[in-house]
Amino acid sequence: MREREHVRVAVIGTGFGGLGAAVCLRREGITDFVLLERAKGVGGTWRDNTYPGCACDVPSHLYSFSFARRPDWPRSFSGQPHILEYLEWVTDTFDLRPHIRFDSEVLAARWDGDALRWVVETASGTLTTDLLVSAAGPLSDPDVPDIPGLADFPGTVFHSARWNHGHDLRDARVAMVGTGASAIQIVPAIAPEVRRLTVFQRTPPWVLPRADRAIGEAERALHSRFPPSAALRRRLLWLIREFQVGNFARHPERMRIVERFALAHMRRAIPDPDLRRALTPDYRLGCKRILLSNDWYPTLAEPHVDLVPSALSEVRGSTLVAADGTETRADTIVFGTGFHVTDMPIAHRITGARGITLAEEWREGMAALRGSTVADFPNFMTIIGPNTGLGNSSMVLMIEAQLSYLADLTRRLAALSHRAGRPVALVPRREAVDAYNDAIQRRIARSVWNTGGCVSWYLDANGRNTTVWPDTTAAFRRATRGLDPAEYEVLGSRLDTRVPEGAAR
Numbered sequence: 001m002r003e004r005e006h007v008r009v010a011v012i013g014t015g016f017g018g019l020g021a022a023v024c025l026r027r028e029g030i031t032d033f034v035l036l037e038r039a040k041g042v043g044g045t046w047r048d049n050t051y052p053g054c055a056c057d058v059p060s061h062l063y064s065f066s067f068a069r070r071p072d073w074p075r076s077f078s079g080q081p082h083i084l085e086y087l088e089w090v091t092d093t094f095d096l097r098p099h100i101r102f103d104s105e106v107l108a109a110r111w112d113g114d115a116l117r118w119v120v121e122t123a124s125g126t127l128t129t130d131l132l133v134s135a136a137g138p139l140s141d142p143d144v145p146d147i148p149g150l151a152d153f154p155g156t157v158f159h160s161a162r163w164n165h166g167h168d169l170r171d172a173r174v175a176m177v178g179t180g181a182s183a184i185q186i187v188p189a190i191a192p193e194v195r196r197l198t199v200f201q202r203t204p205p206w207v208l209p210r211a212d213r214a215i216g217e218a219e220r221a222l223h224s225r226f227p228p229s230a231a232l233r234r235r236l237l238w239l240i241r242e243f244q245v246g247n248f249a250r251h252p253e254r255m256r257i258v259e260r261f262a263l264a265h266m267r268r269a270i271p272d273p274d275l276r277r278a279l280t281p282d283y284r285l286g287c288k289r290i291l292l293s294n295d296w297y298p299t300l301a302e303p304h305v306d307l308v309p310s311a312l313s314e315v316r317g318s319t320l321v322a323a324d325g326t327e328t329r330a331d332t333i334v335f336g337t338g339f340h341v342t343d344m345p346i347a348h349r350i351t352g353a354r355g356i357t358l359a360e361e362w363r364e365g366m367a368a369l370r371g372s373t374v375a376d377f378p379n380f381m382t383i384i385g386p387n388t389g390l391g392n393s394s395m396v397l398m399i400e401a402q403l404s405y406l407a408d409l410t411r412r413l414a415a416l417s418h419r420a421g422r423p424v425a426l427v428p429r430r431e432a433v434d435a436y437n438d439a440i441q442r443r444i445a446r447s448v449w450n451t452g453g454c455v456s457w458y459l460d461a462n463g464r465n466t467t468v469w470p471d472t473t474a475a476f477r478r479a480t481r482g483l484d485p486a487e488y489e490v491l492g493s494r495l496d497t498r499v500p501e502g503a504a505r
Contacts, residue, residue, distance in 0.1 A: 009033035009410070010120055010129035012106050012346065015044020017135030017383035017399050019087060020065060022096045024403040028410050034129075035096065036122055038105030042091050045139040046083045051163040051182060053189030054080035057210070057292045061230060062237045062394040068093065071223035071230050077212040077292075110351045111378060116423045116492045118379065130423065131413065133406065135383040136346040138467075139339045145177075149315035155331040160186060161339070171195045173329060175320055177312050178336035179205055181291055186336060187305070188295040196304055198320070198328045202311040203454065204278065206262050206285040210292035241393040242472045248286050248391050249470045252448035255285045269297035278309040286391060287452025341467060342366060342460035352377040353427070362386075366466040367437040369428040369487060370480050371398075372405050378425035378491055379413065381406055387440050388476070389458070389467040391449060397473040401480045408482040416490060425491040432487035444470040 011021045014037045025033050041047055056063050060073035068090050104122040112119050118132040142159040158164040160182040173196040176183055191197055223230035247254045270276045300307055310324035318329050347358035353376045366386035368374050373381055388398050416424045449458050449468050458467040469476055
């Protein structure tokens, strides 16, 4: 029987996390790795989300790798095509395509405790690997609510992350379900072409002005010819957001000042007092994701746009019924209802040392050591793992911090295996994982995300905040600079877990 292919590292996904992990491995001198991608191209969420108006709400110069800066971003806040173009550029610049297996969705991954390796089944075949890195990301799998009668809707239905570009919205009656980050971009983009647009709002968001503008040729030329200017711009953007963290994490009452600014932003565009009341949140700003838009409120004030301040509860043929009894007819339903964030489908496919899946391990709530490694899942790391999310800054900064952790993990595994003369595995001690996450939960308890009076996707089904990092990105970078040997045990070797020579941080 032909032996299975074996690689040193297998990475799941080719979004920011997966591509960053690949660059990290190359920098560590590791070339024996693969990127397992279920689609036909790189980009992750920026490949999948092609809806009208799709753009980032983090400034371009901060929403990019520090080791792969782009000096010629065309706008201060980039649209989806430019971010996807950037990720394609990163892929080619670092020669990552030879390592990518497209159309290779991971169907199952199981830890083999005898061989001390992972057995990974993909849509294109089975392989084994010493180290498995999941960079599937929390914004990968759309969440469509189970609405009674939806299956019998005679029109067209799709999620914002799976936009149906073949469906013509001109002169259509469209229902937009949700008022989150995708919806506030979609609604203004499609409003000019549809006949009627109905927006179902379960909870009104806090919306601030979007300080977006075209970046002129002079600025781009300066950044290209004098790279320190781009570095300075990035650092200033970063510092502003670092200073804001204290308000979110420790002093949520200070958000009242920003709330007044947000309400003034709404009043300028919404003259109707009833509509203003329906659009005014009853929770603290920052409890849910803060949204940025200059055209959301003006669009809702248009005569052919209706706001239903209630969730969609039932579909009766072409009639949509809200929880408050409001009825409206539609030809097309677009769901902007987010993703499976705290119940990621990939977790059901990864089985650890005790024969249980990652989803079962996390049934009481996601938990990982430094957002990266999981008890009873040896030689496994997740990028953008539990409590690594941000409420006000760039996730790319968090990803880069985790890449330092990944680099140290590979060094230690290599040194330990060399000393032992055979494969070994590193797994975090459960008490270390529990202590780390207990500390996280204590720190996040007073934050706006927990005390702001809302229900958000930051919280899991048990009401536990397993999503947000309650401190600065600099603090997370310090926490993930390298492995603490005391937090790990070695499998397959009698060696202790002291730092091996040559594996210094």
